């Protein structure tokens with residue numbers, strides 16, 4: 001099938017590469033010439049495990065190509081995925097400018113009957129706006145589909161190739177049959193394609209992210225309470241996660257959720273609900289709790305260093321908002337680092353893949369270490385912010401030797417508090433006895 005994907009970011013690139021992998025002819029279009037030039041030479045703009053070989057192989061086999069000519073990409077397609085960004089507007093609502101600009105271009109340049117698929121995360125009611133924008137110029141019939149994406153950065157290729165489910169909001173048999181054919185190779189193991197109306201599909205994506213964010217904020221608040229009443233959140237997590245009604249995923253407390261999706265989607269859903277007079281009290285609290293949580297590591301550090309970080313040198317392990325990605329959008333590391341710099345501390349940071357992204361955001365206000373141990377030398381404390389595998393089992397003797405003071409704040413509960421104390425660390429983590 002001839003597919004075009006407009007917007008070649010995290011989502012568009014994964015969608016394009018995976019659809020090419022199953023035999024489709026895919027053109028990925030983007031307005032960013034540097035990104036497209038790099039991709040033509042198999043240079044990926046993002047770190048995502050397993051994606052590079054997929055791009056390289058499918059480009060070599062001529063099933064996948066990249067272009068800045070969005071009009072030409074539209075003209076060749078039977079199915080067009082809109083996968084451009086929907087960043088938060090000033091008031092928190094989703095900014096649909098890019099989505100609607102692409103929709104208008106589709107109307108102008110389409111050459112046959114086709115399906116317009118919204119992959120970007122968009123509020124309920126966007127499909128009508130997309131239809132209006134395409135329809136303003138369309139010379140051929142078109143069919144809308146809302147196909148929210150549930151991939152996780154860091155496991156995006158696997159998630160797309162083996163989805164838990166595919167959600168397709170459609171309003172015509174044409175869209176239903178084209179999309180069923182396109183997704184058939186991805187659900188051979190029996191995972192469901194769930195067809196529904198378009199508004200429900202748009203809502204499903206927000207509801208999924210809102211539920212996951214709620215679990216995280218809930219556990220972060222329980223962890224805070226555990227610390228004060230002398231309970232251990234690790235025990236509590238296992239105690240409740242084994243209940244089949246609750247399940248074990250997304251119950252790990254930490255420094256607050258970040259990334260490109262949860263913060264913006266929670267805000268956008270609150271905004272949609274407020275606009276139609278249905279206040280979402282739970283989600284409003286979820287967001288507040290997360291904002292509070294993002295300051296927790298800084299507060300713990302101040303306490304551990306005796307009341308001030310001014311003049312201190314702090315080693316930070318982990319900059320990406322989670323492991324296996326270089327994405328730093330809304331990362332808790334940024335909140336911590338900005339607070340440290342404002343308090344006149346210096347920061348020596350390490351991340352296995354996000355250094356280039358950190359340099360783009362923080363410049364030389366932070367020193368970047370080549371290895372995690374290099375970041376420690378002469379530091380007054382270590383803060384672990386991202387749970388990269390390589391931080392899970394470090395050489396504690398070496399850590400202690402390198403630090404000027406043996407202060408370790410573990411934002412991911414990677415280490416055993418009893419052992420850390422026996423080793424002589426001033427150790428604090430999230431929701432466990434101090």
Ligand SMILES: NC(=O)c1ccc[n+]([C@@H]2O[C@H](COP(=O)([O-])OP(=O)(O)OC[C@H]3O[C@@H](n4cnc5c(N)ncnc54)[C@H](O)[C@@H]3O)[C@@H](O)[C@H]2O)c1
Nearest residue numbers: 007008009010011030031032083084085086098120121149
């Ligand atoms: N990143 C994720 O994990 C994830 C997961 C599920 C859904 N989503 C949703 O998918 C959408 C895209 O997210 P992303 O993380 O891939 O964003 P991104 O910022 O990484 O990529 C967006 C791309 O669109 C391009 N673009 C913007 N306007 C364009 C136009 N008019 N024509 C062509 N290209 C244009 C940009 O240059 C950029 O390369 C968002 O709505 C997001 O909420 C993201």
